[in-house]
Amino acid sequence: MEVVIVPDAAAGGELIASAIADLVVRKPDALLGVATGSTPLPIYTALTARVRGGLDVSRLRVCQLDEYVGLPKGHPESYRATVLREVVEPLGLPEEHFFGPDGSAADIQGACEDYDRALAAAGGVDLQILGIGTDGHIGFNEPCSSLASRTRIKTLTEQTRVDNARFFDNDIDQVPHHVITQGIGTILDARHLVLLATGANKADAVAATVEGPVASLVPASALQLHPHATVVVDEAAATGLKLADYFRATYAAKPDWQGI
Numbered sequence: 314m315e316v317v318i319v320p321d322a323a324a325g326g327e328l329i330a331s332a333i334a335d336l337v338v339r340k341p342d343a344l345l346g347v348a349t350g351s352t353p354l355p356i357y358t359a360l361t362a363r364v365r366g367g368l369d370v371s372r373l374r375v376c377q378l379d380e381y382v383g384l385p386k387g388h389p390e391s392y393r394a395t396v397l398r399e400v401v402e403p404l405g406l407p408e409e410h411f412f413g414p415d416g417s418a419a420d421i422q423g424a425c426e427d428y429d430r431a432l433a434a435a436g437g438v439d440l441q442i443l444g445i446g447t448d449g450h451i452g453f454n455e456p457c458s459s460l461a462s463r464t465r466i467k468t469l470t471e472q473t474r475v476d477n478a479r480f481f482d483n484d485i486d487q488v489p490h491h492v493i494t495q496g497i498g499t500i501l502d503a504r505h506l507v508l509l510a511t512g513a514n515k516a517d518a519v520a521a522t523v524e525g526p527v528a529s530l531v532p533a534s535a536l537q538l539h540p541h542a543t544v545v546v547d548e549a550a551a552t553g554l555k556l557a558d559y560f561r562a563t564y565a566a567k568p569d570w571q572g573i
């Protein structure tokens with residue numbers, strides 16, 4: 314696992330957008346896994362600026378990490394609508410290049426299995442962007458999710474519903490209880506995992522992810538099992554890291570050509 318400490322969220326966004334740009338140049342039809350939430354927005358802003366500056370993403374494909382269950386199709390806070398608004402439209406991608414699980418399906422279990430099959434049929438995710446919940450969740454894999462889990466339905470913790478109420482008029486009653494999420498095993502199938510965490514409220518979760526034991530209690534700690542995982546944190550989110558100086562020195566000594 315590589316840990317990169319950046320001065321602020323914007324610098325994290327630039328760094329990760331560079332990695333995505335390098336990937337697209339290397340593999341124009343790459344499959345990019347995107348995350349929702351506030352944290353990844355600087356990545357999408359930086360990537361959109363690169364596209365305006367001439368980066369060709371016309372063949373890039375994008376897929377979802379997770380989705381609420383039970384919101385009506387087209388609900389503005391469904392993750393499908395969110396990714397369309399925050400990623401697909403700004404990058405100018407055709408909607409056919411974007412896919413995700415169907416949270417409004419009558420057969421949710423079938424929709425989960427369909428999604429795992431669709432990811433495999435698409436050749437697998439090349440780079441998966443991840444955020445992290447305050448409780449250490451990735452996607453919507455809440456604490457005690459199986460580290461081998463595949464895409465399935467999960468029940469949100471009260472804390473996650475409180476955290477996400479800001480997207481639903483600060484009304485927790487509007488936040489769904491159930492979600493579809495790529496499993497931790499599904500996420501680990503991606504070729505490169507890039508987790509961005511910013512802000513002091515993520516410092517404990519980051520420390521447990523990077524320096525704690527691999528444990529289902531901290532789902533993001535599963536990144537320790539992946540051969541190519543990059544954790545990008547700003548100074549505030551890095552405050553709990555005992556090895557912060559080592560991570561800084563390692564990154565400073567890294568050759569430019571190597572990327573993240």
Ligand SMILES: N[C@@H]1[C@@H](O)[C@H](O)[C@@H](COP(=O)(O)O)O[C@@H]1O
Pocket residue numbers: 348349350351352353378379443444445446447451452453473
């Ligand atoms: N399912 C999403 C996660 O993918 C995201 O990482 C998390 C943190 O969001 P934020 O970045 O807004 O703190 O929120 C939700 O739970």
